[in-house]
Amino acid sequence: VQLQxxxxxxxxxxxxxxxxxxxxxxxxxxxxxxxxxxAPGKEREFVAADDRSxxxxxxxxxVKGRFTISxxxxxxxVYLQMNNLKPEDTAAYYCTARxxxxxVSALRDEKHFDYWGQGTQVTVSS
Numbered sequence: 001v002q003l004q005x006x007x008x009x010x011x012x013x014x015x016x017x018x019x020x021x022x023x024x025x026x027x028x029x030x031x032x033x034x035x036x037x038x039a040p041g042k043e044r045e046f047v048a049a050d051d052r053s054x055x056x057x058x059x060x061x062x063v064k065g066r067f068t069i070s071x072x073x074x075x076x077x078v079y080l081q082m083n084n085l086k087p088e089d090t091a092a093y094y095c096t097a098r099x100x101x102x103x104v105s106a107l108r109d110e111k112h113f114d115y116w117g118q119g120t121q122v123t124v125s126s
Contacts, residue, residue, distance in 0.1 A: 001025040003117030005095045010123045011085055019080040021095030021117055030115075032098040033071060033078040034107050037091035038119070044094070048080060049107035056104045063089075085124045092119030 007019040023030060034049030048069040050057045057069055068081040078095060096113040106112055 001027060001030060001097060001115045003095050003097060003115055005093065005117045005120040008093060008120035008122045010125065013086055013124055013126050015085050015124070016081070016083045017085065017122060019082065019093055019095075019120060019122070021078045021080075023076040023078075023097060027076045029099045030097045031101045032104070032107055032113075033069075034096050034098075034113065035069065035078075035080045035093055036096060036110055037089075037093045037122075039088075039091040042091075044110060046108040046110070047093070049104060050078070051101070051104055058104045058107060060108075082122070085122075087124045087126045090122060090124050092121050094119045 002024045005021045031052045035047040038044040048059045050069050066084045071078045095117045097115045098113045
C-alpha cells in the first residue's frame with residue numbers, strides 16, 4: 001500500500017484547508033486511516049482517525065470541532081478538512097493506514113499503523 005498526501009500550504013489564522021491522502025496498491029486490506037502531525041522540534045502527534053465505514057472517528061482534543069476526517073471509498077482517499085486554523089496547527093501532516101480492525105480509540109498511538117505517506121506541510125500565520 002502506498003499513501004500520497006497533498007493539500008498543504010500557507011494560510012492565515014482562521015482559514016481552512018483540506019488535506020487529501022490517496023491510497024494505492026492493496027487498498028482492500030485497509031480498515032483504518034488516520035492523520036498525524038509533527039511540528040518542528042516536537043514529537044509526532046495524533047490528529048484524527050476513522051474506520052472503513054467512516055462511521056467511527058476519533059480526534060485529538062486540540063482539533064475536535066475544527067477538523068473533520070472523511071473517506072471517499074470509491075477513490076481510496078481520506079480527507080482532513082481543517083477549519084479555523086490556528087498558528088499552533090503548523091506542522092507536517094502525515095497520513096497513515098492500518099490493515100487489521102482495532103478499537104478506534106487505540107488509533108491514537110502511531111505504533112498501530114502499518115503504512116505511512118510522506119508529509120504535507122501546513123503553515124498557519126498569525
